[in-house]
Amino acid sequence: MFTLIKKFNILVVIFFTFQCTKKANLNLNSKELLIFSKLSEYEFVERDFQGKLKFKKSGLKYTLNTALFSDYAQKERIIFLPSGTQIQYNRKKVFDMPIGTVITKTFFMPKNLLKPTENLQKLETRLLIHQPKGWFAVSYIWNQAETEAEIAYGGKVIPLQIINQEGKDIQFNYLVPSRNQCFNCHQAYEGNTQAIVPIGIQAKHLNKEISLGVSQLELWEKKGVLVGFLNFFVPKLPDAFDERYSLEERARAYLDINCSYCHNVKSAGGLNSKLVLTFEETNFQEIGVCKTPGSAGKGGGGLRYDIVPAKAEESILYYRISTTESGAMMPPIGRALVHKEGVKLIQDWINSMPFKNCF
Ligand code: HEC
Numbered sequence: 001m002f003t004l005i006k007k008f009n010i011l012v013v014i015f016f017t018f019q020c021t022k023k024a025n026l027n028l029n030s031k032e033l034l035i036f037s038k039l040s041e042y043e044f045v046e047r048d049f050q051g052k053l054k055f056k057k058s059g060l061k062y063t064l065n066t067a068l069f070s071d072y073a074q075k076e077r078i079i080f081l082p083s084g085t086q087i088q089y090n091r092k093k094v095f096d097m098p099i100g101t102v103i104t105k106t107f108f109m110p111k112n113l114l115k116p117t118e119n120l121q122k123l124e125t126r127l128l129i130h131q132p133k134g135w136f137a138v139s140y141i142w143n144q145a146e147t148e149a150e151i152a153y154g155g156k157v158i159p160l161q162i163i164n165q166e167g168k169d170i171q172f173n174y175l176v177p178s179r180n181q182c183f184n185c186h187q188a189y190e191g192n193t194q195a196i197v198p199i200g201i202q203a204k205h206l207n208k209e210i211s212l213g214v215s216q217l218e219l220w221e222k223k224g225v226l227v228g229f230l231n232f233f234v235p236k237l238p239d240a241f242d243e244r245y246s247l248e249e250r251a252r253a254y255l256d257i258n259c260s261y262c263h264n265v266k267s268a269g270g271l272n273s274k275l276v277l278t279f280e281e282t283n284f285q286e287i288g289v290c291k292t293p294g295s296a297g298k299g300g301g302g303l304r305y306d307i308v309p310a311k312a313e314e315s316i317l318y319y320r321i322s323t324t325e326s327g328a329m330m331p332p333i334g335r336a337l338v339h340k341e342g343v344k345l346i347q348d349w350i351n352s353m354p355f356k357n358c359f
């Protein structure tokens with residue numbers, strides 16, 4: 001896979017120069033959008049015959065190859081572009097989107113994890129709004145009747161009770177993040193400036209087959225909302241839970257979407273952990289193999305190395321995704337539950353590595 005990328009690099013560069021001639025108009029609208037206290041005040045929603053608030057059909061619904069784990073919540077993601085504008089394709093980076101774009105992400109909690117798509121409670125809708133000065137992030141909390149959602153600048157803790165995979169009742173505190181907490185994850189470092197950026201709107205996450213032989217990005221291009229797309233060597237991460245892919249690819253894809261927006265080369269310095277969990281990273285020391293953590297403390301769980309090959313139980317990385325203890329838990333925010341299936345995947349991956357003594 002990685003050697004393939006290298007081989008094609010030159011060709012891709014040539015194609016890229018080509019591509020630059022086709023550019024999206026990203027600044028048609030340079031006005032500041034109003035931030036409303038009620039979701040119903042935005043243009044992109046309407047009421048159905050029962051009075052429930054719904055997103056308009058004009059939005060661009062999308063899914064990712066692998067999503068972020070958020071306490072088993074189901075999510076619906078919709079992009080609303082200003083009319084007549086397009087998204088600019090980029091092979092390696094987050095796509096550029098026009099000023100005035102609104103990305104919505106709505107969280108639904110199933111009552112029973114064995115029936116994850118039934119009986120869903122609508123919890124919150126997170127918005128990323130592209131203002132002339134940059135992206136603005138905030139969440140709205142839904143009422144039970146689903147007729148309104150109110151802005152939650154400071155976030156909120158919602159106590160929930162659900163039935164888990166073993167059929168047991170469990171209670172936990174679901175966190176609607178505050179605006180500051182959005183920043184913890186949606187943060188990009190360009191030189192010394194930090195800004196809010198979208199995370200999932202990248203080729204590698206969006207490049208997936210949505211109907212036989214048609215990829216999501218191809219469809220976007222056909223619809224006229226994606227510009228500069230070249231259907232040639234488009235990066236693609238596997239679905240972390242699709243067993244047709246290798247264990248390693250699946251584990252690395254899981255770490256990419258769940259961890260790499262904090263653990264990447266650009267922000268790793270700032271994290272003082274220097275752990276790089278992007279799918280593209282090829283240096284196993286950076287990924288954590290036989291790496292001693294940059295920061296000591298209870299996060300280590302008394303262990304010495306982030307990953308000890310063949311020994312998940314001795315690996316800090318495995319320990320930190322298996323716990324909910326604050327100060328040790330990874331990601332440090334965004335979940336109150338352990339992602340059993342994710343933990344199992346990482347455990348199997350570490351245990352499948354050929355044993356190597358770290359000392
Ligand atoms: C724990 C880290 C984390 C926190 C906290 C967080 N996000 Fe995200 N968010 C993500 C990740 C990772 C994705 C991409 C994966 C996905 O959509 O499942 C994402 C996706 C999104 C998207 C879809 C567009 C995109 O960036 O891919 C929106 C909109 C969004 N988040 C808004 C918010 C808002 C608003 C807040 C604060 C109220 C927030 N997020 C807090 C990690 C986080």
Ligand code: HEC
Pocket residue numbers: 184185255258259260261262263271272273274275288291292293294295299306316317320321327330331332333
């Ligand atoms: C919101 C940002 C954020 C996210 C998301 C995040 N981490 Fe971290 N991680 C940190 C910070 C900050 C540190 C350093 C402080 C500490 O050790 O608690 C850290 C440290 C670590 C360490 C110790 C590494 C070292 O060598 O020092 C491990 C292992 C780790 N994270 C694993 C993960 C994994 C696995 C995920 C995804 C499942 C993840 N992290 C997601 C912020 C994050």
